[in-house]
Amino acid sequence: MDTGKVLEYDLPRRLSYSFHPEHDGLENERPSRVTFNLGEINRQVKLTVTHHDFAEGSKVLPKIRTGWQSVLSNLKSLIETGKELPPFWTGDYDKK
Amino acid sequence: MAVEFKPKTIYVIYIAATSEKVWQALTSSEFTRKYFWERAIEVEPKRGGAFKLRLPDGSVNVYGEVLEYDPPHRLSVSWQVARPEEFRKLPACRVTYDIAPAGDAVRLTMTESHSWEVPDAILSGGRMGWPAILSALKSLLETGKVPAIKMEPPKEMIEAIRNLKT
Numbered sequence: 350m351d352t353g354k355v356l357e358y359d360l361p362r363r364l365s366y367s368f369h370p371e372h373d374g375l376e377n378e379r380p381s382r383v384t385f386n387l388g389e390i391n392r393q394v395k396l397t398v399t400h401h402d403f404a405e406g407s408k409v410l411p412k413i414r415t416g417w418q419s420v421l422s423n424l425k426s427l428i429e430t431g432k433e434l435p436p437f438w439t440g441d442y443d444k445k
Numbered sequence: 446m447a448v449e450f451k452p453k454t455i456y457v458i459y460i461a462a463t464s465e466k467v468w469q470a471l472t473s474s475e476f477t478r479k480y481f482w483e484r485a486i487e488v489e490p491k492r493g494g495a496f497k498l499r500l501p502d503g504s505v506n507v508y509g510e511v512l513e514y515d516p517p518h519r520l521s522v523s524w525q526v527a528r529p530e531e532f533r534k535l536p537a538c539r540v541t542y543d544i545a546p547a548g549d550a551v552r553l554t555m556t557e558s559h560s561w562e563v564p565d566a567i568l569s570g571g572r573m574g575w576p577a578i579l580s581a582l583k584s585l586l587e588t589g590k591v592p593a594i595k596m597e598p599p600k601e602m603i604e605a606i607r608n609l610k611t
């Protein structure tokens with residue numbers, strides 16, 4: 350399980366939380382931080398995700414680095430078409 | 446000695462479509478006019494062929510050479526901006542699209558590579574633009590509709606180009 354605390358909650362513009370994976374030997378690393386920023390123009394939203402504030406030499410960073418693109422692509426499909434993408438997840442991050 | 450191009454901006458997006466459909470959307474003007482701010486692409490279907498992006502008035506916005514042409518997997522072109530005129534002093538970069546199956550979806554990777562130490566301010570234009578272009582492409586293929594994404598000109602990039610010593 351990944352856990353954390355809500356650090357900023359400014360609906361519907363900004364959400365920020367700490368991110369602490371509690372598995373795979375990652376539980377001893379201090380939490381990093383995820384921030385979502387939403388900017389709306391003409392009923393379209395530009396979503397910017399920043400995953401930042403990693404511990405030096407972070408073991409979490411290389412594991413999450415390629416994950417966000419698929420999560421965000423999935424989110425966009427779900428919102429625009431009502432369906433998530435066909436399953437394609439090949440990473441090993443949450444299989445263990 | 447051959448000039449080395451290094452990737453400076455990489456953008457990945459997953460699309461519920463076939464590789465062939467994504468290839469078609471990247472290489473046919475019928476599609477690019479809808480999601481690439483009305484620009485019409487022209488790609489000669491062979492290595493060494495000509496590549497162009499035309500503005501709606503027919504003038505050339507970007508031109509270059511086809512470096513790799515491997516449908517429906519990989520398209521790589523050199524990318525020289527012709528308009529706005531002040532962008533001409535930028536050395537050509539390379540833009541490569543890689544299409545890979547990801548289950549029943551497709552992973553599209555756009556890589557923008559440069560042969561010089563490009564300042565971040567100049568890279569900022571592409572870093573703002575590519576997510577909008579590729580998001581619109583994804584919407585077009587998945588929903589048949591394209592969001593009209595309004596975007597300001599890349600002020601920081603234009604300023605940096607003006608100050609660039611050539």
